Amino acid sequence: MAFARKRRIDLLPYAMIAPIAALLLAISVYPALYAFWLAMTNASLLRLARAQFIGAGNLVRMIDDPVFLEGLWRTLRWDLAVVGSELAIALPIALLLNVAFRGRGIVRAAMMVPYITPPAVVALLFCYIVDGNFGVLNDLLVRAGIFKEYFSWLSDPAGSFWVIVSAMVWYGQPLMALILLAVRQTIPAELYEAARVDGASPWRMFWHITLPHLMPTIWFLLLLRMIWMSNHIDMIFIMTQGGPGFSNYTEAVYSFKLTTQFEIGYASAVAVALALFLVTASALYVRHLARSVLSS
Amino acid sequence: MGKTLDRQKDWSRRRTLQALGATGGTLLAGAPALAQTVAAPAVRKKVKLTYWNWADNPVHQKISLDSVDMFNKSQNLIEVEVDATMAVMESRKKLVVAHAAGAAPDVIMTVQYWVQDYFDNGILHPIEDYFKKWDAAPDFFPNVIEQTRSKKDQPIMFVPQTSIPYFLFYRADWLKEAGVQVPDTFDDFVKVAKAITKAPDRYGIAMRGQTYSAIQVILPIWASAGVKFADEKGTVDFDSPAAIDVTEKWVGMFTKDKSAQPSAVNDGYREQYALMEKSKCGLWFYGPHASPALITALGDAIQGAPNPRVGPNRYMLANPEGPMMTTGTKEKEAAWEFIKFITSGEALLLYTAGRAVPPVRKSASLNPFFQNNRFIKMGLDNVSTWWMPPYEFNNWANFQDKIPPFWQEVLREKITVKDFHAQGAKFLRGQA
Known part of the structure; x- marks a missing residue:
């Protein structure tokens, strides 16, 4: 006689993940939902209890706000300049550090120095280097005859942008180089040996073996760094406070500035808009990535 | 001129801070101690207070720590815990956020230009009633005390330690x-x-x-x-x-x-x-x-x-600074005792001479340190021109x-x- 036994639910796995799920709810889901709520209010930190629901009021304000609208381009420009430069520098470094040479261990360790330096310190160091009156960069450029007089880098929109990008790239590229180096070391040596036997040049080996193996990681790094850079504030803020004028106001900096003015409702709206852009772009990107990996 | 230039080369930020620290230390060692507020007669139980101040530099931070240490040692009932790790603009943000979260400190240092906002939003507890009963009240510069009202018909908001003339x-x-x-x-x-x-x-x-x-x-x-x-x-x-x-x-x-x-x-x-x-x-x-x-x-x-003038009148921007009591404090008597302490005697000298800024108490301003610094003396000699814009405007x-x-x-x-x-x-x- 066979009785259909009632399936018992094993509660243990749920019990195991319950603490982390509760923690995530508390520190991630609840704040995110609260930010969405704030984005639909006129909340000020000074008068939080008197916040009123205004629906899409902040959205309407954003559409009419040149600082927000121009901030979209500034954010994209910042992302592309930093992440593109990091990749352009990190990839050759990773390949170089894969080559055997004397002192390679020391060089590999030294390479990480920028990344373990606090970003605030990096920002101040770059401020001193490019100082318009006493900076060593100006001194070198004038001595070399490239500039006739000192240039105030941080007072110029383009100059300040590239100085901040340089500081960020100097700080951030070691991580990318390290990850690419780790992936490079997983590529089977037999592939290169076979290519050498077939008479392939180093360039062809890079193009047909190294790069295809690195590409999934590169795509992933690009996505990750773009998200990080879109949310980045400290380097920009310490070096220029977003200036001169509004020239370095990315959306993240703008949201932060609004918070310092206690306009937490509108600041949340800007932050939520940025998050939605990032989530949408990331979703499309991941979908594309998954399809290309599957097809390959 | 050569000597001056050599000295300039040797100067550094570290030495600047050392000079400020040494100035304050020497002053405290050599100057006759002003009357120091003593233990709190109105406080009859053990009480803990929190006090926040900003730190312009390590010397300024040490001033906050030292003054609290002096206070804690001066009596047995009130214990003050200090947080002096924030920058000046951060202190405002931190207070507003902490107040919204119901975790404001009992006492915080403030600058005049935030006071009306704090008062209008229920963050600041005025101290007029306490101040009027204080026997040291007449020692404060009357024009500066009037400024701390923010608006003419309002109560005194905080006790000024200094007003820094520009x-x-x-x-x-x-x-x-x-x-x-x-x-x-x-x-x-x-x-x-x-x-x-x-x-x-x-x-x-x-x-x-x-x-x-x-x-x-x-x-x-x-x-x-x-x-x-x-x-x-x-x-x-x-x-x-x-x-x-x-x-x-x-x-x-x-x-x-x-x-x-x-x-x-x-x-x-x-x-x-x-x-x-x-x-x-x-x-x-x-x-x-x-x-x-x-x-x-x-x-x-x-x-x-x-400052140069345009019309007949000349003004010197001077923003009073000093400790304020927050509405969040449950121990108002104890908070007042602490406020009195750090706006009097040696603690006041720490905050003023230690930062090379003028005190706003008549007795303290006669101290040789302030009279011998030509810049502070000029500021004090021009108290009548001390001015501030309408910070109270909404x-x-x-x-x-x-x-x-x-x-x-x-x-x-x-x-x-x-x-x-x-x-x-x-x-x-x-x-x-």
């Missing part, structure tokens, strides 16, 4: 070399700035482009030109021809005369100080707290003068928070002076 630092040797006098009027000032400029080696004025402080130093000159900014009726005149005229001349020093350093747009305090110390600029509007380091670096070459914080990027834009000639004033007036009118 005046003109100038290079006496450069003025003499150029054959010009210390500027009396603003027009004279513009001429002097031009006369002492020898670009690119040296510039007349160390001009500031970054943050609200860049505009703050111009406030008394606008006021001298008759600009009221905003009155009780809500009339705003920041876009008046008188205001625009002053700004045209100020900005003209940078854009036309080239008598300000080319890096002015992004320069803040740190850069301005370096420009003065390294003899790159000759005129600077700042407070006496920069004086010990400048005297050590430049000797008698650096001198101070009241859109002042809006103006103060939002105008800085527009100042950089006007220096870069991306907007006109007229546009800048129109934007400022909009902020003051609450239209933006």
Whole structure:
């Protein structure tokens, strides 16, 4: 006689993940939902209890706000300049550090120095280097005859942008180089040996073996760094406070500035808009990535 | 001159802080102790208080820690815990956030320009009742106490420790070399700035482009030109021809005369100080707290003068600072005892002489340290000209928070002076 036994639910796995799920709810889901709520209010930190629901009021304000609208381009420009430069520098470094040479261990360790330096310190160091009156960069450029007089880098929109990008790239590229180096070391040596036997040049080996193996990681790094850079504030803020004028106001900096003015409702709206852009772009990107990996 | 330059080379930020620390320490060791407030008669149980202060530098931070240590040792019932790790602007943000979260400290140091906002939003607990009963009340400068009311009909909001007057630092040797006098009027000032400029080696004025402080130093000159900014009726005149005229001349020093350093747009305090110390600029509007380091670096070459005027009246921007009681405190008596302590006696000297800023108590201001520092003495001699803009106006914080990027834009000639004033007036009118 066979009785259909009632399936018992094993509660243990749920019990195991319950603490982390509760923690995530508390520190991630609840704040995110609260930010969405704030984005639909006129909340000020000074008068939080008197916040009123205004629906899409902040959205309407954003559409009419040149600082927000121009901030979209500034954010994209910042992302592309930093992440593109990091990749352009990190990839050759990773390949170089894969080559055997004397002192390679020391060089590999030294390479990480920028990344373990606090970003605030990096920002101040770059401020001193490019100082318009006493900076060593100006001194070198004038001595070399490239500039006739000192240039105030941080007072110029383009100059300040590239100085901040340089500081960020100097700080951030070691991580990318390290990850690419780790992936490079997983590529089977037999592939290169076979290519050498077939008479392939180093360039062809890079193009047909190294790069295809690195590409999934590169795509992933690009996505990750773009998200990080879109949310980045400290380097920009310490070096220029977003200036001169509004020239370095990315959306993240703008949201932060609004918070310092206690306009937490509108600041949340800007932050939520940025998050939605990032989530949408990331979703499309991941979908594309998954399809290309599957097809390959 | 050679000696001066050698000394300048040796000067560093570390030495600046050491000089300030040594100044305060020497003063406390040598000066006769002023009457110190003693234990709290109104507090009869063990009480814990939290106290927040900002730290301009490590010396300033140590002042907060030392004063709390002195207080805790002075009696057995009240124990104060201090947090002095924030920058000045951060302290406002931190307080507002903490208040919203119901976790404000009992006592926090404040600057006058935040007081009305704190009061209007239920963060600040006025101390008028306590202050009136305090036997030391008549010792405070009456005009400064009146300022702490923020509005005429309001109670006293906090107890001032200091009010830092902003005046003109100038290079006496450069003025003499150029054959010009210390500027009396603003027009004279513009001429002097031009006369002492020898670009690119040296510039007349160390001009500031970054943050609200860049505009703050111009406030008394606008006021001298008759600009009221905003009155009780809500009339705003920041876009008046008188205001625009002053700004045209100020900005003209940078854009036309080239008598300000080319890096002015992004320069803040740190850069301005370096420009003065390294003899790159000759005129600077700042407070006496920069004086010990400048005297050590430049000797008698650096001198101070009241701000130039436009109309008949001359003003010196002076913002009272001092501890305030928050509405969140459950131990008001204990908080008041602590406030009294750090605005009196040796603790007051720590906060004032230790930072090279003038006290606002008559007895303390007679201390040799303040009388012997020519910059602080000049400030004290001009107490009658101490002035502040209408911080109590309900859109002042809006103006103060939002105008800085527009100042950089006007220096870069991306907007006109007229546009800048129109934007400022909009902020003051609450239209933006």
